[in-house]
Amino acid sequence: MTTHPYSELETRFSRINALSEAGGMLNWDMATLMPSGGAAARSEQLAAISVTCHQMMTDPKMAELFEGAHAEADRLTGWQAANLREMRRQWLHATAVPERLVEQISRATNRCELAWREARPASDFQQVKPYLQEVLDLTREAGQAKAQALDLSVYDALLDQFEPGFSSRRIDEIFGRLARWLPEVLPRVLERQRAQRPPERPEGPFPQAKQEQLGRRLMQAVGFDFDHGRLDVSLHPFCGGVPDDLRITTRYDESDFTSAIMGVLHETGHALYERGLPADWRRQPVGEARGMALHESQSLLVEMQACRSAEFSQFMAPIAQEAFGGGGAAWDPHNLYRLATQVEPDFIRVDADEVTYPAHVILRYRLETALIAGDMSLDDLPAAWNEGMQQLLGITPPEDRLGCLQDIHWFDGAFGYFPTYTLGALAAAQLFEAATTAHPEIPEQLRRGDFTPLLAWLRTNVHGLGSALDTDTILERATGAKLDETVFQRHIQRRYLDG
Amino acid sequence: MTTHPYSELETRFSRINALSEAGGMLNWDMATLMPSGGAAARSEQLAAISVTCHQMMTDPKMAELFEGAHAEADRLTGWQAANLREMRRQWLHATAVPERLVEQISRATNRCELAWREARPASDFQQVKPYLQEVLDLTREAGQAKAQALDLSVYDALLDQFEPGFSSRRIDEIFGRLARWLPEVLPRVLERQRAQRPPERPEGPFPQAKQEQLGRRLMQAVGFDFDHGRLDVSLHPFCGGVPDDLRITTRYDESDFTSAIMGVLHETGHALYERGLPADWRRQPVGEARGMALHESQSLLVEMQACRSAEFSQFMAPIAQEAFGGGGAAWDPHNLYRLATQVEPDFIRVDADEVTYPAHVILRYRLETALIAGDMSLDDLPAAWNEGMQQLLGITPPEDRLGCLQDIHWFDGAFGYFPTYTLGALAAAQLFEAATTAHPEIPEQLRRGDFTPLLAWLRTNVHGLGSALDTDTILERATGAKLDETVFQRHIQRRYLDG
Structure with a gap:
């Protein structure tokens, strides 16, 4: 028996x-x-x-170390105790699934992803269906194993990989209310936009080198x-x-600079979260980002809340105009702001605006919970997808390429991930409102391109906490409320209906 | 006991x-x-x-696997048997030195390298001496442990890390003859060059982007x-x-394009060797390059033998002239060839031409064998260095920055490495002569920039053999002779005295 099991665990996790x-x-x-x-x-x-890494995690000695560490729990600091809890959570996830199944999943998702890469451009769901069936079956099997180890439902065990501590019960409530609100608010937003003169697009080309310079600035x-x-x-932007x-990446379209720039700002939000994680806990589970919802909240706070604001447009417009040597009404800050906040129901999630985006996620959440529960067969997926799009956004994809084949996630075995996009959007609105309530000068500072006070607030209230608390507790302490949709709805109301 | 210990070893080495x-x-x-x-x-x-990697290599089960694999030796193919021999050699090196000593060496070399980075610009050997003493003592200790495990002398055990199977006895003989030949041939080369009009340097600047384009071409x-x-x-070019x-790297000097270009060609020689290693044996010891002498032979064959030739100058001159838009006598192929083969004794090894280079290596070899044997103290190193330079090249470094502080190797714990530079130069001459004897059209092909037949010969006779044979056997099969200096001397005679 090791004399200090907790610190032996720290050493092992640090190596892993x-x-x-x-x-x-x-x-x-x-x-x-x-x-x-x-x-x-x-x-x-x-x-x-x-x-x-998997072998180190599943080393038989680990169980003994966890037992020993729990016995010395009263001697641990708060952060150490939180770290122990997170180490244990990661270890339970890793050990719940037998090695054989890990390998089967890895092979099945590789095969399925390859099949999907061919099936998507061909818009042929039947071609990839058997591969997806295999991935779904194995994922369900792994989910059952994790559910048992973590004492959760199967879907919640899958969700826990991406958003620890959250549950489908919470999501059902939140998404239920969003799904009722959306068909009420969207037509009003569209109607209001149609009543206005459409914004003008600045004319390109926008050379890649200039876009990159502007992005860096x-x-x-x-x-x-x-x-x-x-x-x-x-090819696909990421942080x-x-x-x-x-390491942030983006891709450039020389006919439209805003997609690369907004992408860069989005990834910068992710990067700032990582950069602000507690430096004393590097390579320890408690030092990691809390989950994908909070991660997405940081990218959306920077992109959607801060950088697609009227204030930031005033900062960006003259700099962008100078970078590309443009001129005329298209470069007016208010015009650029209106371009950045155009709303239009569309088939493709990754191109969606912030008003219609939740509909895409709610649809995927409904479908993936039904698939995992065995309440729906893959045969019914394409039709169910199209019906959902019609119900939520009033449009029906003309082909599966623009429907159930568009996202890589399921074909890659990621079930339980989609909800975090919209949970992140809600948290972003909550956090941005709380920050501007605490520091009412923030909008004025964004007008000057000064993010220092906003970033400092995020460092204290989100980034620096790592995984010491759960998402709801972090939000409650920072904003006074657990994760919910009301502030997001208020934000949409203000930006798209009152403003 | 594993049923197939040899293939279990392959699996483990593949992972490592x-x-x-x-x-x-x-x-x-x-x-x-x-x-x-x-x-x-x-x-x-x-x-x-x-x-x-070190833990996997020193896993107690490895000894058992080697025992089992040797028992099944008669069922192994020739390549498998060679692989087993090389696995065992690497394993003996890894297990000979106790973990404690590995860590001590790692820490001591880190400290010493940092001290050297300050001491070199200050030209202050005393400042780094205690750190180098620690590195030397620990290296000697590791060398003794390896000597025992490998049944070699201490210096030969260190040499075996870089040039397996070679010995200081062989080096003593070869370097002894070179050291007698050099003072006889160098004055004649210098005298002949001085009798000619000095070559002209093309005038820059040579923009980095153009140099890179030329390098790629x-x-x-x-x-x-x-x-x-x-x-x-x-900062430091490598492959x-x-x-x-x-991944080849270089650095650019906008006032002189030849240093980057010749550097790129040198590293390309290293890269071609790696690229041509037997594809069926990736990540297995027998699939690795044979040693540092053959590795250096491949870079020097491309750079010194092929690309600093009169023939290649005829190919390169018009391309380089076009790349930089230059004109005049400086861009004449013969002038560029004379520039690429200028000889001048200098203090710095990495700037040395191919005639004086062996002197730098012989000096370092003499000093490091004396240091490892304990026949010389570090107190005497700076003076011994300067005396050696005077004796071998007729120049005395005015300060240690240009003398015993110039190379990182010893300060980084690399004793036994230096000889491979000159062994490589000798092998390069042997191999190039053998290739051109087998294919007399090679020089004419170089004039047209066609390396295909030369590369094919190297693929068959060197690259594709990996570590299946030792350096001497590879050379003997390819050239008819073991490694020796006669062809190199003939090459110097032809290029610098007869040509």
């Missing part, structure tokens, strides 16, 4: 997380600059890291530190790396 | 090497594009990889495949990555 950080950096490299011929070798490297304004990170190009070395 | 490849990629990232603030996290990632001519590699910038994803 250092290895997994190495894997993260290699994933970034693969997405940004690896030559195509490096793919096979890279898979071997990533597999070796992942198998090694805005990232710095928001608070990104280039001594601790980089901006590069990838990778580690808290002290954050 | 995949992890160590991951570490290699992270080292490349650190040297090329990591932001400064990422250093501490990166150290943790690299340390976790290295500790994990020449890399492709030599045979580098950009689907399996990249060219980037770092990193893995055989299917090779």
Whole structure:
């Protein structure tokens, strides 16, 4: 028996997380600059890291160490106790699923993702259905194993991988109210927009190098530190790396600079969260981001709440105009603000505005809970998808490419992830309102491109807490309320109906 | 007991090497594009990889597996048997040194390297001496442990880490003859050069982007495949990555394009060796490059033998002239060839031409064997260095910055490495002569920038053999002779005295 089981656990998790950080950096490299011929070798490297981490996590000695650490619980500080709780949660997730099933899932999702890459452009759901069935069956099996280990329902056990401590009961309530509110508010927003002259699009081309320069300038304004990170190009934008070395990526469209710039600002929100995590707890579970909902709240707070505001448009408009040498009414701050807040029901989630976005997520949540519960068969998925779109947004996808084939998530085995997008949007509204209530000067500061006080508030109230508390407690302490939709609804009302 | 101990060993080495490849990629990232603030996290990632690999290598079950594998030796193919031999060699190196000593060496070399980074610009050997003493003492201790495990002398055990199977007895003979030949040939080379009009230097500036473009063009001519590699910038040029994803770096001087271009061609030689290693044996010891002497032979064959030739100058001159838009006598191929083969005794090894380079290496070899044997104290190192330079090249460094403080190797714990530079130069001459004897059209092909037949010969006779044979056997099969200096001497005679 080790004399200090808790600190032995810290040592082991530190090693596991250092290895997994190495894997993260290699994933970034693969997405940004690896030559195509490096793919096979890279898979071997990533597999070796992942198998090694899994073996360290499932080492039989771990159970003994957890037992010992719980026996010394009264000697632990608050942070240590929280770390022990999070270590245990990660360990339960890792050990709940037998190695055989982990491997089966890995192989099945690889096969399914490949099939999906062919089926999507062909808009052929039947082609990928058997692969998705295999992934669904195995995911359900893993979910059952995790449910037993964590004493949760199957769906909640899957959700817990992405948003620890949250439940489908909470989501049902919140999404239920959102689903009733949306068909009431959306037509009014659309009607109001149609009554106005449409905003003008600045005319390109917008050279990639200039967009990148502008992106960097805005990232710095928001608070990104280039001594601790980089901006590069990838097919799908993401924020990778580690808290002290954050790797943001974007993609450029020379006919429209706003998509890259808003993407960069979104990823900067993710990066600021990671950067602000408690430095004393690097590579420990309690030092990690709390969950995907809070993570998304930080990207949406920066992008949607702060940077798509009328105030930020006033800061950005002259800088963007100077960067691209444009002129005329299209570059007017109010015009750019109206462009950044256009609402239009569309088939594709990733292109959706903040008003219609929740509908996309609610639809996926309904479908994935039914699939996991076995209440719906994959045969019925395409039709159920299209009916849901009609009911929630009043549009029906003409083909599955624009319907149930659009997102990689399920085909990659990620069930329980979708809700965090909208939970994040709600939390973003709550946090931004609380920050501006505490510091009423924030909107005026955004007009000058000064994010310092907003960032300081987020550092204290969100980032610096890591995983010491659960999402609801973090929100309650910061805003006075648990996660709910009322502030988000108020924000939509203000921006799209009153403003 | 495992039923197939040999294949269990293959599985384990494959995992160890995949992890160590991951570490290699992270080292490349650190040297090329990591932001400064990422250093501490990166150290943790690299340390976790290295500790994990070391633990896997020293797992007590390994001894049992080797025993079992030797028992089934008669059922192994030739390549498997060679792989087993190389696995065992690596395992003996890893297990010979106790964990405590590995850690002490790692810490001591870190400290010493930091001290050296301050002492070198200050030209203050006394400042770094105590740190170097610690590194030397620990290296000697590790060398003794390895000597016992490998049944070699202490210096040969250190040499075996870089050039397996070679011995100081062989080096003494070869370097002894070179040291007698050099003072005889160098004055004649210098005299002949002084009798000619000095070559003209093309006038810059040479913009970095143009140099890079030219570098890529020449890399492709030599045979580098950009689907399996990249060219980037770092402070110290190197060839990193893995055989299917090779990462070459260089640095640019806008007042002189030849240093970057020749550097790129040198690293391309290293890359071609890695790329040509037997694909069926990826991540297995027998699939690795044979040793540092053969590795250096491949970079020097490309740079010194092929690309600093009169023939290649004829290919490169018009391309370079076009790239930089230059004109006049300086861009004449013969002038560029004379520039690429200028000889001048100098204090700094890395700037040395191919005629004086062996003197630098012989000096370091004499000094490091004396230090390891305990025949010389560090107090006497600076004076011994300067005397050696005077004796071998007729110049005395005015300060230690240009003398015994110039190279990082010893301060980083690398004793036994230096000889491989010159062994590589000798092997390069042997291999190039053998290739051109087998294919007399090679020089004419180089004139057209066609490396295909030369590369094919190297693939068959060197690259594709991996570590299946030892260096001497590879050379003997390819050239008819073991490693020796006669062909190198003939090459110097032809290029610098007869040509």
